[in-house]
Amino acid sequence: MLVEEVMKKDVIKMAPTETIGKALKLLNEYHIRHLPIVDEDNQVIGIVSDRDVRDASPSIFENDPDPEELKNEISSIMTSPVITVHPLDFMEEVASIFYEHEIACVPVTKEDKLVGMITEKDMLYTLIQLTGTNVQSSQIEIKVENRPGMLPKVTQVFGQRKVNISSVLIYPYKPDSRYKIIVFRIQTMNPMPIINNLKEVGYEVLWPNMPGMPS
Amino acid sequence: MAEYAGDALMICKAGFVYSEDFNSYRFRDDHPFNQLRVTMTKELLEVEQALQAEHFLKPRKATDEELKLIHSSKYIDAVKRASNGLLTEDEGMEYGIGTEDTPIFKGMHDASALLVGSTLTAIDAVLEGKYEHALNLGGGLHHGFERKASGFCIYNDGAVGIEYIRQKYNYRVLYVDTDAHHGDGVQWSFYDDPNVCTFSIHETGRYLFPGTGNVSERGLKEGYGYSFNLPIDAFTEDESFLELYESAFRDIVEFFKPDVIVTQNGADAHYYDPLTHLCSTMEIYERIPALAHELSHRYCEGRWIALGGGGYDIWRVVPRAWAQIWKVMTTNKPFAGSIPKSWKEKWQGKSPVELPDTWQDPSGIYKPIPRKDEITEKNRKVLEKSMQFIHNQKKYNNFT
Numbered sequence: 001m002l003v004e005e006v007m008k009k010d011v012i013k014m015a016p017t018e019t020i021g022k023a024l025k026l027l028n029e030y031h032i033r034h035l036p037i038v039d040e041d042n043q044v045i046g047i048v049s050d051r052d053v054r055d056a057s058p059s060i061f062e063n064d065p066d067p068e069e070l071k072n073e074i075s076s077i078m079t080s081p082v083i084t085v086h087p088l089d090f091m092e093e094v095a096s097i098f099y100e101h102e103i104a105c106v107p108v109t110k111e112d113k114l115v116g117m118i119t120e121k122d123m124l125y126t127l128i129q130l131t132g133t134n135v136q137s138s139q140i141e142i143k144v145e146n147r148p149g150m151l152p153k154v155t156q157v158f159g160q161r162k163v164n165i166s167s168v169l170i171y172p173y174k175p176d177s178r179y180k181i182i183v184f185r186i187q188t189m190n191p192m193p194i195i196n197n198l199k200e201v202g203y204e205v206l207w208p209n210m211p212g213m214p215s
Numbered sequence: 216m217a218e219y220a221g222d223a224l225m226i227c228k229a230g231f232v233y234s235e236d237f238n239s240y241r242f243r244d245d246h247p248f249n250q251l252r253v254t255m256t257k258e259l260l261e262v263e264q265a266l267q268a269e270h271f272l273k274p275r276k277a278t279d280e281e282l283k284l285i286h287s288s289k290y291i292d293a294v295k296r297a298s299n300g301l302l303t304e305d306e307g308m309e310y311g312i313g314t315e316d317t318p319i320f321k322g323m324h325d326a327s328a329l330l331v332g333s334t335l336t337a338i339d340a341v342l343e344g345k346y347e348h349a350l351n352l353g354g355g356l357h358h359g360f361e362r363k364a365s366g367f368c369i370y371n372d373g374a375v376g377i378e379y380i381r382q383k384y385n386y387r388v389l390y391v392d393t394d395a396h397h398g399d400g401v402q403w404s405f406y407d408d409p410n411v412c413t414f415s416i417h418e419t420g421r422y423l424f425p426g427t428g429n430v431s432e433r434g435l436k437e438g439y440g441y442s443f444n445l446p447i448d449a450f451t452e453d454e455s456f457l458e459l460y461e462s463a464f465r466d467i468v469e470f471f472k473p474d475v476i477v478t479q480n481g482a483d484a485h486y487y488d489p490l491t492h493l494c495s496t497m498e499i500y501e502r503i504p505a506l507a508h509e510l511s512h513r514y515c516e517g518r519w520i521a522l523g524g525g526g527y528d529i530w531r532v533v534p535r536a537w538a539q540i541w542k543v544m545t546t547n548k549p550f551a552g553s554i555p556k557s558w559k560e561k562w563q564g565k566s567p568v569e570l571p572d573t574w575q576d577p578s579g580i581y582k583p584i585p586r587k588d589e590i591t592e593k594n595r596k597v598l599e600k601s602m603q604f605i606h607n608q609k610k611y612n613n614f615t
Contacts, residue, residue: 136358136365136399136425162315188316189358189366189396189424190247192489208422208449208492 003094004087006126007108007116013038014074016045021070023053034105034119037078042113046078047105053077084109085118091126094118132167132185139185140195143173143204146180154182157197163188181206219512225547227508227517230272230340232333232351233257240326240353242318247490248367252529253352255562256537262555265542272340272349274333277375282331284378285371285404290362291324294369298324311364327369330354334372335379337520342384342475347517348508348544352537355479355524357398358425366396366424373479373522374404377411380475386518389473390414391464393503394481394524395491397428397444401479407438412471416460418484418493419446430600440604443467445597448590449492455591456484456495457502459598468510470605474518476511480504481524482536486581490527494584496576500536501549508543519544530566535574550574 012026013036023035027050035053037046056077058067084107085094097106098120108116128134144150151170158165164187173179186194195205219225237250260266282291293310296302297319307313320326330353337349351372359371377388390405392398392415405411420426434442445459468476482500484493504521511519521540526533539549551574559570584590 133420133426136427138424139422139426164314185426187314187365190316190490191424192247193315 001091001126001129002087003085003089003091003108003118004116006091006122007087007118008122009116011036011107011114011117013114015039016073016075016078018074019070020053020056020072020074020077023048023074024057024070027053034117035074036082036107036114036117037074037080038114044082044084044107044109044114046075046080047082047107048074048078049105052079082107086110087115091118091123095123098123130167131169135166135185135187137166137185137187138189138191139183139207140191141206142182142184142198143179143206144182146173146178150180151182154198154203157194157201158184158186161194161197163191163194219509220547223547227347227545227547228345229270229348229350229541229544230337230346231257231260231266231270231541232272232274232337232340232349232353234274234329234333234353236326236329237333237353239322240330242320242367246318246367247527249529250353252526252533252537253523255529255534256352256541258561259534259538259555259558260541262558263538263542263550265538265545265550270545272336274329274336274351274353276325277328277331277335277370277372281335281375281379282328282370284382285361285374286359287362294327294364295324298322310362311360312369314364316367317364317369323369327356330356331370331372331375334376334520334522337522338376338380338477341518341520342380342386348511348519348521350521350541350544352523352540355394355481355522357392357394357401357479357481357524358396359400360403365400367525368400371400371404373398373477374401376520376522377401377405377477380477381408381410384475386474387471388412389468389471389476390479391476391507392416392479392481392524393460393484393499394479395484395488395493396423396481396525397425397446398479399425399427402428402432402442402444405438406442407435409434409437409441411438412441412443412467412473414443414445414463414467416445416447416456416463418449418451418491422449423491430597433604441471443601445594445601447493447594447597450494450584450586451590451594452494452584452587453496453498455594456493456499459594460499460503461506462598463602464506464510466602466605468514470608473515475515476507476519478504478507478519478521479524480521480537480540482526482533483524483528485528485532485536487528487532488526490525494581496580497532497535497539497574498576500539501543504540504543505547505549508547528568530562530568531571535571539574 033050104120166185169183334354337351340346340349354372356368358366359368397417398415428444484495
C-alpha cells in the first residue's frame, strides 16, 4: 500500500513566525498531535508535537490569563531537520521509520513541498485493512510446511469453492520452524466445506486456534 | 393482559406464524440453511398438543414498498431478476447474490419476501393488540444488508420489521439477538437511531463470520449508546453465556425502557452446531425465551415478537430449542421429560444422527473445557466493558 493512498491531504500547518499560543489552539481545535512548520515555499523546515507545545506552555497552576510563554515563535521549539517520506513510499517503510525513530508521525513531501501527513492512527487503519477484519468474513488458519508452492496449493481450494478471500497473512509457527501458519479471512459464513477439503488433502486446519483446545 | 407471574404457570395469548411455503426458501440440497427445521418444530409442538388451530397466523408476502423500508430498489430488482435466471454472474457479485453462501435459486424473491411478510404478520398481530406475543420461526435473517445478500440472508426481515414498527406505530424497539453470529445487518440498519436499541450476544468474530460485533461498536451520532455487543469466547458454556445474557438484558431493558421487544432466536450456539464453536446445551434455550418473556411483561405490557435465525443442527438442536420458545411464550414453563416417540419415529429416518430422547441434554455431551476459568473471566470483562456506558450514566444520575 502506497503512502499517497493513506495520507491525509488537508494538512494543518504553521509558519515559523507564528506563536506557540496559536499552535496550542490548533492542536486542541483539530484534535491532532503534530504540526509541520513550513516556509513560504511550503517546504517543511520543522515539526512540533503536542508534547513540545505543552512543555513550552505555562503550568496549569499559573493563573495568568495572557502568559508571555505563549507569545514565543513556534520556530523556537520546533524539531529540525524533519524525517519525511515520499507519496510513493510503502506503508511498510513508514512502519519501520516509526519503529526505529520512535516517532508517531511523518510529513509527506514531493519535490520538497509538503503534500500530506501520515500518523500512527493511519498506520493502524492500514493494519485493519490488511487483516481484512473490516469486512464480513470468517477466519481460518492453516498449518503448512515452510517450502515453496504451498500458498497456491492451498488457495486453489478457495477458488474451486468460489469463496472470495479478503486477506492473507503468513506468520512463523513458533514451536517448529519447519512450518508456517497461513491466516485467511474468507467471505463466507460456512467455511466447513473448505475446511473439509483442506483436511482431506492433509492440511492441519486451526478453526479456531486456541492453545490447549482441540481444533 | 396477563400479569407476569414469576415462576408460576401463566397462560398468554400468542400467535404462531406458519406456512408450508417457508420451505421454498431453499438454496441447494447441501446448503446448511434448511427451513425444514420450522416444520419439524411445528410438528413437535402439535404432537405435544401445545399448538392448536387457533394459534396459527397465516403469513402474508411483504410488498416492494415494505422491502424498501430497508433495501434499495436496485437490489430488490436484482433479486427479482435472479429469481427468473436473468441476473449475470458479475451483476450478482455486486449484490452478494450467486455466492457459495447465498446461491441463486428459482423464485428467490417470492420466498424471501414471504419471510419478511411473515415477520410483519407477527408484528401486526401483537401491535394491533390481538395477541400478547407472536413467534415467527421463518424469520430472523439478520445478515441481510441494504443492497447486499450475505450469510444465508437475502432480505433482512428483522430490520424491515423494526422500521415498519417505527413508522406505523412509533414505538421504541429493543432488538435482542442471541444467534451465535453477530446480528450485523440489523445493527448497521439502526446504528444512528436512538429509538432502536440493538443488543447482540455472539461468539467473538476472531474466527467466526461476520467478524464484527465488538464491544466498541456502540452506535453513531444520536444513536451512540444504543448498540450493545457481547462477543463471547469460543468454547463458552451455559453458565457463562447465561450470566452475561441475563445481566446485560436486565440492565439494557431498564436503561432503554422499550415499548416492544423483538428477539432473534438463532439456535446455533449449541455444542452440536457445526458452524460455531460455543458449548451451550438446551439449558440456554429455556432461559433465553424465559427472560425475554419476563421482561416483555414487566416493561412492554407483554409486547414481544420472537423470530428464528441460524441453527444448523436441524435434527438434534433446533426443533427442541424453538419449541421451547413457544412453550415459554404461552405457558411460562419449558417442556421437560421425554420427546414424544411418534415425532422421533417420523423424523429419525431422515436424520443422519440419532435424535434426542429428552427435552434436556444429558450431562457430558462434550468433554470438559480445559480453559473454562479463563473463558469465564474473559467473558466477564466483556460484560463489564459493554455495560460501562449504562453504569457510568447510573452513577452520574445518582450524583446529580
